[in-house]
Amino acid sequence: MPEKPAITSSELGVLWLTYQEKTMNLRMLEYFIEKADDEKAKKIMTDVYNEIDIYVGKITNIFTSEGATIPVGFSSEDVNKDVPKLFDNGFDILFIRLLMEISMGLHTLNINMAYREDIVMLFKELTAITQTYYNSCTQYLIEKGMIARSPYVSMPTSVEFVKDKDYLAGMNPFGKLGKKRTLNTIEVAYIYHGIESNVTGLQMIIGFAQCAKSAEVVKFFAKGAELSKSVIKEMSETFLEDGIQIPATAGGHATRSTVAPFSDKLMMYCISMFCSFSMGGNAVGTAFSLRNDLAAKNTAFTKDIFEYAHEGAKIMIKNGWMEEPPQMVERKAIIER
Numbered sequence: 001m002p003e004k005p006a007i008t009s010s011e012l013g014v015l016w017l018t019y020q021e022k023t024m025n026l027r028m029l030e031y032f033i034e035k036a037d038d039e040k041a042k043k044i045m046t047d048v049y050n051e052i053d054i055y056v057g058k059i060t061n062i063f064t065s066e067g068a069t070i071p072v073g074f075s076s077e078d079v080n081k082d083v084p085k086l087f088d089n090g091f092d093i094l095f096i097r098l099l100m101e102i103s104m105g106l107h108t109l110n111i112n113m114a115y116r117e118d119i120v121m122l123f124k125e126l127t128a129i130t131q132t133y134y135n136s137c138t139q140y141l142i143e144k145g146m147i148a149r150s151p152y153v154s155m156p157t158s159v160e161f162v163k164d165k166d167y168l169a170g171m172n173p174f175g176k177l178g179k180k181r182t183l184n185t186i187e188v189a190y191i192y193h194g195i196e197s198n199v200t201g202l203q204m205i206i207g208f209a210q211c212a213k214s215a216e217v218v219k220f221f222a223k224g225a226e227l228s229k230s231v232i233k234e235m236s237e238t239f240l241e242d243g244i245q246i247p248a249t250a251g252g253h254a255t256r257s258t259v260a261p262f263s264d265k266l267m268m269y270c271i272s273m274f275c276s277f278s279m280g281g282n283a284v285g286t287a288f289s290l291r292n293d294l295a296a297k298n299t300a301f302t303k304d305i306f307e308y309a310h311e312g313a314k315i316m317i318k319n320g321w322m323e324e325p326p327q328m329v330e331r332k333a334i335i336e337r
Contacts, residue, residue, distance in 0.1 A: 004116060004118070005115075005116060006066065007062065007066055007116060007119065008115060008116075009326075009328060010113040010114070011113065011114050011115065011116060011119050012066075012068065012326050013113070013325060013326065014109075014110040014113050014114065014123075015059050015062060015063070015119070016071055016325055016326055017106070017110070017325070018055075018059060018106070018107075018110065018123075018126075019056065019059050019060075019063075019071050019073050020071060020073050020074075020269070020323065021102075021103065021106065021273065022052050022055060022056050022059070022073075023056060023073030023074040023075070024073070024074045024078075024266060024269055024270060024273075025048075025052055025099055025103075026049060026052055026053060026056065026074070027074045027075075027076075027078050027079040027262065027266060028079070028095075028099075028262065028266075028270075029045055029048060029049045029052070029096070030049070030079055030081060031079050031080075031081050031261045031262070032045055032092040032095070032096070033045045033046055033049065034081040035081075035085045035092070036092060038090075040140060041090070041092060041093050041140065044093065044096070044133065044136050044137060044140060045092065045093075045096060047133070048096060048100075048133050051129050051133075052129075055122065055125075055126055055129075058122060059122075062118075062119070068326070071323060072323055073323070074265075074266050074269070077263065078262060078263040078265060078266040079261060079262055079263075079266070080260070080261055080262075081261070083257070083259040083260070083261050084255070084257040084259055085255055085257060086207045086210070086211060086254060086255060086257050086259075086260075086261055087203065087204075087207055087252065087253070087254055087255065088253060088254075088255050089146075089251045089252060089253055090141065090144060090146040090251030090252055091200075091203060091204075091251065091252035091253065091254075093137050093140055093141055093146075093251075094137075094141065094146065094147070094200045094203075094249070094251060094252040095200060095204060095252070096133070096137055097134060097137035097138060097141065098197060098200050098201070098274075100130045100131075100133050100134035100137060101134055101197075101277075102273065102274075102277045103126070103130040104127060104130045104131055104134060105277070105280065107123045107126045107127040107130060108127060110123045111123035111124060111127065141251065144251065145251075146249055146251030146252065147196075147249050147251070148245075148247055148248055148249065150188065150189065150192045150247075151188065151192070151244050151245050153185055153188075166181070167181060167290060167291075168290055168291065168292050169181070169291070169292065180241075180291060180293065181291065182242050183238070183239075183242050183244070183291070184290070186288050186289075187288070187289050187290070187291065187294060188239075188244065190281075190284070190285035190288060190289065191235050191238060191239065191285070191294075192239075192247055193281070193285075194231065194235050194281060194282070194285065195232055195235045195236060195239075195246065195247045196247045196249075197277075197278070197281070198228045198231050198232045198235075198278075199232060199247060199248075199249060199252075200249075200252060201228055201274055201278075202225060202228040202229065202232065203252050203253050203254055204270075204274075205221050205224045205225050205228060205271065206221075206225050206254045207254035207255075208221045208262075208267045208270075208271070209221035209222045209224075209225060210254060210256075210257065210258050211257065211258050211259055211260035211261070212260065212264050212267060213260060213264055214264050214319070216315060217264045217267070217268065217315065220268075220311065220312060220315055221267075221271070223308065223311075224271060224308060227304060227305070227308055230304075231301055234297060234301075235297075238294070238297070264319070264321070265316075265319070265321040268312060268315065268316050268321055269316070269321070271312055272309060272312055272313065272316070275305050275306075275308060275309035275312070276309070278301075278305050279302050279305050279306060279309070282298045282299075282301050282302045282305070283298075283302065285298050286298040286299060286302075
């Protein structure tokens with residue numbers, strides 16, 4: 001019996017995906033560390049970099065031991081540290097916090113698709129690392145006054161049960177607004193998170209649009225900025241209807257620089273990953289939102305984001321930027337040779 005079983009197709013797939021994500025993270029961290037003007041922020045990012053780099057090495061070793069080709073991912077060719085700052089005022093930690101959030105979700109999903117103990121442990125350790133640095137980023141931003149907490153609420157003094165189906169009301173099948181109850185705290189949590197994520201994402205994509213080399217990519221990023229604005233506007237209006245404060249941040253904005261620190265390939269992949277994260281977040285928000293107008297809005301957002309992501313995928317394929325994941329054996333082709 002071999003010392004370790006061969007890795008399965010699902011394990012190969014999630015390791016490949018993690019390699020892509022982590023090599024992108026490393027390239028972006030290299031730039032942000034170089035441009036950091038706050039020592040505490042620089043230390044957080046340097047520590048994140050060192051942790052991630054170890055696990056890229058571990059994944060590379062697994063591929064090598066299994067006789068699998070090492071993916072291309074993202075290399076030094078995809079980052080240029082010797083350019084002016086593209087983002088300012090704490091954007092680096094706001095962005096790294098969002099990357100850690102995405103990573104936490106991915107690692108939790110990936111561990112469910114792993115069977116071999118060393119791979120399960122790899123994702124377990126990565127989950128713990130991303131949770132640690134997500135908290136470090138959050139506390140840093142609160143300390144610096146660069147991020148707002150979600151709204152406070154009066155504590156419940158009794159247990160209540162839903163008494164009738166009007167609790168679900170918000171919109172009838174013909175699109176007319178019905179009597180809407182006040183948002184509950186679970187719905188507020190998902191809406192607030194959606195606005196907060198899109199506010200950071202909007203600044204990111206504005207910066208990318210300013211510096212991308214390809215005119216087609218610039219146009220794509222500009223379209224994404226408008227999509228992000230529309231999501232922020234729609235979600236904010238839902239809050240305003242109930243007199244709930246809208247997330248605001250004093251940090252994180254694009255500078256006037258038009259010199260790209262990242263390749264168009266890396267920036268397109270980053271947007272693709274954020275779209276996937278956004279669609280997943282909308283799906284969870286829909287599942288836990290009991291007011292039907294919220295579910296309708298989330299469904300519309302998901303459709304728009306999917307179409308936008310699909311457009312991006314075509315641009316990546318056209319330019320040879322989309323690395324193909326490992327494929328299953330083409331049995332039919334072998335049989336019909």
